[in-house]
Amino acid sequence: QVQLVQSGTEVKKPGASVRVSCKASGYTFTSYYIHWVRQAPGQGLEWMGTLNPSGGTTTYAQKLQGRVTMTRDTSTGTVYMELSSLRSEDTAIYYCARGGQEMASAFDIWGQGTMVTVSS
Amino acid sequence: DIQVTQSPSSLSTSLGDRVTITCRASQSISTYLNWYQQKPGEAPKLLIYAASSLQSGVPSRFSGSGSGTDFTLTISSLQPEDFAIYFCQQSYSTLYTFGQGTKLEIK
Numbered sequence: 001q002v003q004l005v006q007s008g009t010e011v012k013k014p015g016a017s018v019r020v021s022c023k024a025s026g027y028t029f030t031s032y033y034i035h036w037v038r039q040a041p042g043q044g045l046e047w048m049g050t051l052n053p054s055g056g057t058t059t060y061a062q063k064l065q066g067r068v069t070m071t072r073d074t075s076t077g078t079v080y081m082e083l084s085s086l087r088s089e090d091t092a093i094y095y096c097a098r099g100g101q102e103m104a105s106a107f108d109i110w111g112q113g114t115m116v117t118v119s120s
Numbered sequence: 121d122i123q124v125t126q127s128p129s130s131l132s133t134s135l136g137d138r139v140t141i142t143c144r145a146s147q148s149i150s151t152y153l154n155w156y157q158q159k160p161g162e163a164p165k166l167l168i169y170a171a172s173s174l175q176s177g178v179p180s181r182f183s184g185s186g187s188g189t190d191f192t193l194t195i196s197s198l199q200p201e202d203f204a205i206y207f208c209q210q211s212y213s214t215l216y217t218f219g220q221g222t223k224l225e226i227k
Contacts, residue, residue, distance in 0.1 A: 035216070037164075045156075045164065045207055047216040059214055062121075095163055103214045106154035106169035113163055 002026035004034075004096050004111035011117045017084040020114045022096030029077040030054040033099035035107055036070065036081045038092040046092075050099065051079055086118045122146055124153075124210050126219030132227045137198045141206055141222045143191045149212035153191045155184055158221075159204045167206075168193065198224070 007021040022034065036048040049060040051070040058070050069082045079096060094114045097107035123146040133139055143153060151171035156164040166175045168184035171191055181196040195202055203226055208219040 037218075044221050045209075045218040047218065050214065050216075061215065097164075104152050104211045106166050106175075106209070106211060107156075107164075108166050108169075108175065110163035110165070 002098070002109050004098060004109055006094075006096060006111040006114045009115045009117075011119065012086050014087055014118055014120055016086050016118075017082060018086060018116050019080055019082040020094050020096075020116070022079045022081070022111050024077045024079070024098070027098075030074060031101055033101075033103060033105075034070075034072070034079045035097045035099050036068075037095045037097055037107070039095070039113075040089070040092045043092075048081070048094075050103070053079065083116075086116075088118050090116065091118045092116060121215050122149060122210050122213045122217055124208055124217050124219045126206075126208055126222055128222060129220060130223040130225060132225050133198055134227045135198055135200065139195045139198055139224065141193045141208075143186075143193070143208035143219050145189045145191075145210055145212075148188045149210045151187050152210055152212035153184075153186065154209045154211060155182075155193045156207045156209065157202075157204045158207065164207065 005023045010018050012018050030053045035050045038046050051058050053072045067084050072079045096111040098109040099105050125144045153171045155168040158164045167178050172184045183194045185192050203224050206222045
């Protein structure tokens with residue numbers, strides 16, 4: 001079945017970087033956009049950025065520009081999200097989600113989420 | 121960025137009630153409006169896409185309507201499994217934005 005499986009819980013110190021992976025299966029990896037969305041404890045959903053697995057092109061939220069990098073490995077069907085210069089406000093659950101074959105599509109399949117805690 | 125404002129932020133309701141949640145965009149977004157349900161400890165789940173299209177497998181008691189700037193999600197008769205948080209999202213701009221969420225609580 002179509003699914004996205006994410007890597008496990010991370011605990012990082014302020015100033016460090018974190019890399020979260022998202023492995024896709026059950027569909028043609030290069031045919032659907034992948035988005036990253038985060039959710040701080042008890043808060044709403046925040047879109048972080050989008051990757052086109054076909055060409056590797058990316059679009060990032062302005063507030064994260066310079067700190068976030070999204071890449072993919074087409075040989076394994078895996079997308080990576082790296083966030084650098086971590087601060088306490090980055091403590092959140094990070095989700096990857098599949099978009100459509102067009103950028104304007106909804107996010108129909110979500111990963112299980114990866115908890116990232118930033119604490120000294 | 122396009123802002124999306126959801127209301128109400130919370131709603132105390134009873135089983136069998138008809139519930140309506142609204143979402144307003146800061147500019148016209150045609151029908152590029154999606155609705156998600158999130159239960160505690162789970163990832164969001166797509167319910168409605170393109171304002172009014174029901175995602176496969178979602179019960180027909182859920183429906184969506186609207187275009188331009190004003191949208192609604194309606195649950196025709198609340199079931200126990202519907203008590204959750206609901207988010208709207210605009211996908212007109214690829215700088216996607218979500219509403220703040222509406223929490224449905226049992227009265």
